[in-house]
Amino acid sequence: xxxxxxxxxxxxxxxxxxxxxxxxxxxxxxxxxxxxxxxxxxxxxxxxxxxxxxxxxxxxxxxxxxxxxxxxxxxxxxxxxxxxxxxxxxxxxxxxxxxxxxxxxxxxxxxxxxxxxxxxxxxxxxxxxxxxxxxxxxxxxxxxxxxxxxxxxxxxxxxxxxxxxxxxxxxxxxxxxxxxxxxxxxxxxxxxxxxxxxxxxxxxxxxxxxxxxxxxxxxxxxxxxxxxxxxxxxxxxxxxxxxxxxxxxxxxxxxxxxxxxxxx
Numbered sequence: 001x002x003x004x005x006x007x008x009x010x011x012x013x014x015x016x017x018x019x020x021x022x023x024x025x026x027x028x029x030x031x032x033x034x035x036x037x038x039x040x041x042x043x044x045x046x047x048x049x050x051x052x053x054x055x056x057x058x059x060x061x062x063x064x065x066x067x068x069x070x071x072x073x074x075x076x077x078x079x080x081x082x083x084x085x086x087x088x089x090x091x092x093x094x095x096x097x098x099x100x101x102x103x104x105x106x107x108x109x110x111x112x113x114x115x116x117x118x119x120x121x122x123x124x125x126x127x128x129x130x131x132x133x134x135x136x137x138x139x140x141x142x143x144x145x146x147x148x149x150x151x152x153x154x155x156x157x158x159x160x161x162x163x164x165x166x167x168x169x170x171x172x173x174x175x176x177x178x179x180x181x182x183x184x185x186x187x188x189x190x191x192x193x194x195x196x197x198x199x200x201x202x203x204x205x206x207x208x209x210x211x212x213x214x215x216x217x218x219x220x221x222x223x224x225x226x227x228x229x230x231x232x233x234x235x236x237x238x239x240x241x242x243x244x245x246x247x248x249x250x251x252x253x254x255x256x257x258x259x260x261x262x263x264x
Contacts, residue, residue: 032221033061033206033220033221034184034220034221034222034223035059035060035061035072035074035187035220035221035222035223036059036074036075036076036221036222036223036224036225037057037058037059037074037075037076037225038057038075038076038077038225038226038227038228039057039058039075039076039077039082040077040227041054041057041077042077042080042082043055043082043084043164045082045151045152045153045164045165045166046153046155046164047129047153047154047155047162047163047164048155048157048162048164049073049084049086049157049162049164051073051086055073055075055082055084057075058073058074058075058082058084059073059074059075060072060073060074061205061220063205063207065087065088065191065203066193066201066203067087067088067089067090067193068088068089068159069088070085070086070087070088070191070203070205071085071086072084072085072189072205073085073086074222075225076169076224076225077227078227079168079169080166080167080168080169081166081167081168081169081177081179081222081224082164082165082166083105083164083165083166083167084162084163084164084165085103085162085163085189085191086160086161086162086163087101087103087160087161087162087163087191088159088160089101089159089160089161089193090159092127092154092156092161093127093193093194093195093197094127094128095196096128096130096196097196098196098197099194099195099196099197099199099200100126100127100128100130100192100194100195100196101126101127101154101161101192101193101194101195102124102125102126102127102130102132102190102191102192102195103124103125103126103154103163103165103189103190103191103192104122104123104124104132104189104190104191104192105122105123105124105165105167105187105188105189105190106120106121106122106187106188106190107120107121107122107123107177107185107186107187108120108185108186108187108216108219109121109177109178109185109186111183111184111185111186111221112216113186113216113217113219114215114216114217115214115215115216116136116214116215116216117136117140117214118136118137118138118140119135119136119174119175120135120136121134121135121175121176121177122134122135122136122142123150123165123167124150124165125150125152125153125154125163125164125165126154126192126195127154127161128154129152129153129154131148131150131151131152131165132144132150133145133147133148133149133150133176134175135175135176140214145173145175145176147171147173147175149167149168149171149173149176150165150166150167151165151166152164152165152166169224179224180224181224181225181226181227182223182224182225182226183223183224184221184222184223184224185221185222185224186216186219186220186221186222187219187220187221187222188204188205188206188209188216188219188220189204189205189220190202190203190204190211191203191204191205205220206218206219206220
């Protein structure tokens with residue numbers, strides 16, 4: 001292939017790739033509620049939500065619950081997804097199998113907005129720091145994952161219970177979320193108050209979503225945010241804009257070469 005033919009082919013290829021990236025629309029199969037934020041400083045998972053410092057970069061949502069209000073915090077760094085919940089409650093219920101306060105996160109791993117089905121990921125943190133890492137099994141029941149990729153702590157501050165939990169963005173475990181920077185994962189959050197007792201209550205976010213319904217179409221989304229220096233910025237310009245400049249200069253040089261060749 002002649003050198004200029006190769007350059008012409010290369011410019012066409014790069015132009016096509018950039019055009020596809022510009023016009024690609026992110027898939028959103030859920031309610032439209034999106035939580036996502038990047039942090040360079042991992043929070044200390046100790047059951048105490050430091051809103052101003054450790055969780056200051058988090059995306060948040062606050063909503064009403066039977067005992068007052070709850071706030072959920074979401075952020076990620078290069079390796080982990082961090083989620084916390086601050087929940088109004090008159091006590092931290094800690095009696096296993098009789099009355100236990102639990103914070104559970106169910107993921108729509110495939111992000112298809114269809115059914116909470118085989119292979120979906122679910123994690124939880126409960127009073128007494130009982131960590132759960134499970135998945136939807138063949139019988140559509142929740143099975144314990146043999147590879148535990150969750151850590152968390154629970155504490156109480158004033159009239160609020162604090163739940164903090166951390167989960168790898170991509171652990172390599174087939175039963176976990178396997179996300180990428182810029183990717184989106186469907187999610188619902190469940191707050192169990194006195195789980196196991198006759199007085200148990202379950203609050204689900206987004207509002208209107210049921211704990212018993214497997215339909216994922218109205219779930220929220222978590223967006224995995226790329227690190228600022230992970231190819232998204234260079235010399236103050238996003239990589240797509242840099243590519244456009246490079247291609248424009250390349251086309252100008254190629255057209256100039258064609259004009260000069262014809263004149264000669």
